[in-house]
Amino acid sequence: MEKITIVDKLNSFTDHWNPRIVGELNGQHVKLAKLKGEFVWHSHENEDEMFLVLEGWFNMEFRDKTVRLEKGDFIIVPRGVEHRPVAPEEASVMLFEPSSTLNTGEIQNELTKSDLDWI
Amino acid sequence: MEKITIVDKLNSFTDHWNPRIVGELNGQHVKLAKLKGEFVWHSHENEDEMFLVLEGWFNMEFRDKTVRLEKGDFIIVPRGVEHRPVAPEEASVMLFEPSSTLNTGEIQNELTKSDLDWI
Numbered sequence: 001m002e003k004i005t006i007v008d009k010l011n012s013f014t015d016h017w018n019p020r021i022v023g024e025l026n027g028q029h030v031k032l033a034k035l036k037g038e039f040v041w042h043s044h045e046n047e048d049e050m051f052l053v054l055e056g057w058f059n060m061e062f063r064d065k066t067v068r069l070e071k072g073d074f075i076i077v078p079r080g081v082e083h084r085p086v087a088p089e090e091a092s093v094m095l096f097e098p099s100s101t102l103n104t105g106e107i108q109n110e111l112t113k114s115d116l117d118w119i
Numbered sequence: 120m121e122k123i124t125i126v127d128k129l130n131s132f133t134d135h136w137n138p139r140i141v142g143e144l145n146g147q148h149v150k151l152a153k154l155k156g157e158f159v160w161h162s163h164e165n166e167d168e169m170f171l172v173l174e175g176w177f178n179m180e181f182r183d184k185t186v187r188l189e190k191g192d193f194i195i196v197p198r199g200v201e202h203r204p205v206a207p208e209e210a211s212v213m214l215f216e217p218s219s220t221l222n223t224g225e226i227q228n229e230l231t232k233s234d235l236d237w238i
Contacts, residue, residue, distance in 0.1 A: 048144035
């Protein structure tokens with residue numbers, strides 16, 4: 001039961017699209033990630049996913065619309081919905097999702113991170 | 120799949136110790152609450168609870184220590200652990216917890232909010 005200072009955790013890594021785990025509760029993980037550039041289109045069959053913007057901004061692309069998310073905004077992507085985060089500039093986000101969630105969902109490729117580090 | 124702007128939601132209410140629901144995913148609720156003063160000692164038998172400070176600061180008291188949480192800090196209180204939030208000045212927090220969670224846990228009193236509003 002220690003406090004976690006988010007900015008300290010964000011300052012501890014620099015790479016993009018590589019979420020780190022910073023907390024676990026009720027079978028869910030709290031993760032931090034830095035985004036820059038275009039991710040891949042993907043969906044999560046069984047997991048809803050929350051993105052909360054901590055620094056910067058990014059676009060969450062859906063097949064039928066794009067939602068611009070700025071610092072202090074969040075969005076919940078329901079299971080099964082295809083999405084693609086695109087960050088023209090670096091953005092930092094907090095993710096909240098089941099501990100089983102893979103970053104690339106049903107897609108497995110070179111961006112897939114299957115064994116995330118705790119920081 | 121709309122974005123939620125946290126500050127707009129916070130500006131939509133003023134009362135203390137009365138969490139509002141702003142999102143739901145994987146059986147968990149995302150809530151916002153304003154704290155001021157001393158809450159009651161309580162625990163949640165089956166639910167871990169996360170507090171993320173959005174504005175201000177508060178102390179999370181445990182039976183054996185006090186953790187001061189400032190803006191950008193979070194803490195996860197495991198199920199079964201007695202805790203009491205104390206906010207000398209107004210603070211705003213985001214809560215993540217199972218949708219079954221009652222704010223006063225195993226205690227039922229005049230502070231208990233059993234039918235939270237969505238905002």
